[in-house]
Amino acid sequence: MKNLEIAQIFERMSKLLEIQGEIVFKIRAYERAAENIANLTEDIAKLREEKRLSEVGGLGTALQEKIGEYLDTGKIHAYEELIQKIPESLLDVMNVPSVGPKKAKLFFDELKIKDIEGLRKSADQGKLLELPGIQAKTVENILKGIKVLQAGQERMNLGVAVDLSDQIIAQLKKLKSVKKISVAGSLRRMKETIRDIDILVVSLDPQKVMDAFVSLPQVKSVNVHGETKSSILTNENIQVDLRVIDEKxxxxxxxxxxxxxxxxxxxxxxxxxxxxxxxxxxxxxxxxxxxxxxxxxxxxxxxxxxxxxxxxxxxxxxxxxxxxxGDEGFAKIKKVPSLLELEDIKGEWHVHSTYSDGHDTICAMAESARQRGYQYLAISDHSPRLRVAGGVSVEDLKKKKKEIDELNGGYKDFRILFGTEVEIDSDGNLDYNDKILSEFDIVIAAIHSGFEQSRDKLTRRLVKACSHKSVNAIAHPTGVHLGKRDPYDIDFKEVCKAAVDHNTYLEINAFPHRLDLNSAHVYFARSQGVRFVINTDAHRAEHMGLMKFGVAVARRGWLTKKDVVNTLSLSEMLKQIKK
Ligand SMILES: [Zn+2]
Ligand SMILES: [Zn+2]
CATH class of the missing domain: 3.30.210.10 (DNA polymerase, thumb domain)
Incomplete structure (x- = not known):
């Protein structure tokens, strides 16, 4: 499938256009297309053949043509032209946290900085400080950012790793001689980020398995092609090791x-x-x-x-x-808690619809939730302050509520909940007034800006949101974006305390780019008496399938069914979340 390659090019184009100072609309078009293509479950070439590209959100004719061009020729002319003008490596510079497109352009124009190494040198030599608007603190943040970025690039997120290993395992399973197959390593432990993929196989014909493995379509190069162990690099530069093991x-x-x-x-x-x-x-x-x-x-x-x-x-x-x-390190646990299972989940609180930046209608989201066996789904769109994500105006809230009521009229065993993901402003106030907030079934509060505030201020924002009488949960509590942005600096213990004191749940955001809280946070919060909700933050119906990653984080944090509020039936859940 060429899906990821095309998504990557479109994402790069959006960023290059941003550096070039293009209009926001055009940048967003590429960005959305990239995101939607990356999340497709079908082969984009097949969609094109069947003339169904327009079903993918955000693909106008111009973008559809570019996809066709890439599928036919392996190139997109507009992209080739762009990288003539702006070196592609400037994207790495731009991606450094606290650099961004404007500074990347400034550094390129003024200091000819075109890659991360150049950026680091100029930062070290104090050259950045000579530029307008660049202070010592900025340089310090940039150097920190380079470290975060480079650490992130060595690892892939869990979602990517699971997709890839699922594909490879499905292909190997087709071989008759494969008796058993399993992933191992950090992927089997469902770690938030993965360095490489390990697969173990039992087979009566090891040579055949190895030959098949090194000639998979995903293979870019073969590092080792042995009798019982092989190692390949995929097209996305991911290392996958396969070992054949004796069944005994x-x-x-x-x-x-x-x-x-x-x-x-x-x-x-x-x-x-x-x-x-x-x-x-x-x-x-x-x-x-x-x-x-x-x-x-x-x-x-x-x-x-x-x-x-x-x-x-x-x-x-x-x-x-x-x-x-045990404390000494040599005791033996007697009984392992029975960890949360995916099947325990009865609904979720945090998905988006076309009322904000979601791709699917409320009805489509609800249907998908029903098919997953859920009892309820809260449609929690953004609030007006988050303009880039089409936050819902007070006027539109009425329309949304009416639509939900009408749809609910048709359900016997399922309920759509009227929710919001409300912005927490820089002082910890919420983006709708108290009266409006009291009308929602579910309110989750979130920070999407002002990440660079002091630890004290950020903590106070979250604590204040927790203590609000209508807030049920804090979404993605630490703001981490894996491989791109470190968590913002908060006193997490304080936030846990506020959550417990005010019956506010902390979210485990299951989206693989987030996984926020992470498992270490979850484990700590559990020890503080925090209760959790696991949400996918789905922006399209199929994203609700990402729930398994949130469950994995919960399991790694030792959570059982009773720690997680969305394992409860609808009526019990509504009872327990009362403040
Ligand atoms: Zn959010
Ligand atoms: Zn969201």
Whole structure:
């Protein structure tokens, strides 16, 4: 599929146009197209063949033609022209947090800075300070930003990793000789960001599996093509390793290659105390020079041989280490909590519709939620202050409420809730007045601007929002954008306290670019008595399928069903959220 390649080019074009100072409308058109294409579940070439490109939101004829051009020739002329004028590497410069298009252009025009290395040099040498409007604090932020960006580029978000591994596994499963297949590594632990993908296979014909693997359509280059291990680089420069494992030791290998490293070290230390040994080949008892295999075929057997209950991959992290191994580090957990499951989710509070920047109507969103077996869905569009996202005016709220009431008239076992994602302004005030806010079924409050405020001020904004009598939840509480923007600086403990004191829920935003709160935050907040809501922040119906990533974060944070409000039935949920 060429979807991602095209989305990437359109995204670059939007940014290059921004640097060039193009009109906002044109920039947004490319940006929206990029986002919508990246989120397509169908092959864009197929859509084009079937003349259905116009079904993709935001694709006018000009953009459709460019897609056709790329599919036919592998190039887009307008893009080639753009990068003649502006070096593409300026995009990296622009993407550095606290640089942006205007400064990138300024640096390029005045100092001929065209890549990150150049930016770093000029910052270090004090040259940036000579430019108008650039202060010492700006330079400091830019240097910090370069670090964030470079750390992010080495990792992909969980959504990308899961998509890619699903594709590869589906292709390998078609081979008759593949008996078992599983991801391992940080992907199996569902870490928020992933460096590379590990896959384990049981097969009677390893050579055939390896040959098939290195000739997958996703492969750009082959690093290793061995008999039991191969390693490839995909078109998106993602490394994928495949190992063929003997079925007899699959459990031990899976345990070993799933990690985390620290978790494995812990298991090994505990084993040594009991004269046992843990390796990728099994769990062994050791007496003098002789070793006896205790377990190796399944992970369950291996854990049992070490005296542990089965520990789900999401918990094999440093995050809950003390709960697993006690303060001294050598205790053994007796019982693992039964973690939240995707099937426990009964609805969600945070999706958008065409009333703000969503792609689908309220009706379409509700239908999709119903098909997922949900009992309710709150349509929480933006408030007016967020102009770029088409915040809903007070006038339009009435229309929206009426539409929801009418649709609800037709449902017996489902309810659309009248919601909002209301802006928290720079002083912690909300974007609708109290009377209007009291009319919503669900109010989630969010910060979308003023990230650079002081820790104290940002914390106070969130605390004030938590204490508002109509606010039910804080959306994406830390503002992180994985690989692009660090979380803003807040006293998270204070925010947790305010949330608990005022019966306000903290969101786990399931969108893979956010995953905010992350699992470490969740684990801490849980210890403070916080309760959670998991939302996808869907901007189109199919995004509601991203819920699994929010559930993964919740599991990594040790949450059970009772910690999460949207596992409750509609009536029970409405009862519990009363302030
Ligand atoms: Zn938001
Ligand atoms: Zn939102």
């Amino acid at each position: 030791i699959f459990g031990a290998a899976l345990l070993y290659f799933t990690g985390s490293k620290n978790f494995n070290v812990k298991l090994r230390q505990i084993a040594i105390k009991e004269h046992k040994k843990v390796s990728e080949y099994g769990i062994f008892s050791v007496k003098g020079d002789s070793e006896k295999t205790l377990a190796s075929k399944t992970e369950e057997d291996c854990f049992q041989a070490l005296g542990f209950p089965y520990i789900p991959p999401e918990l094999r992290e440093d995050i809950g280490e003390k709960e697993l191994f």
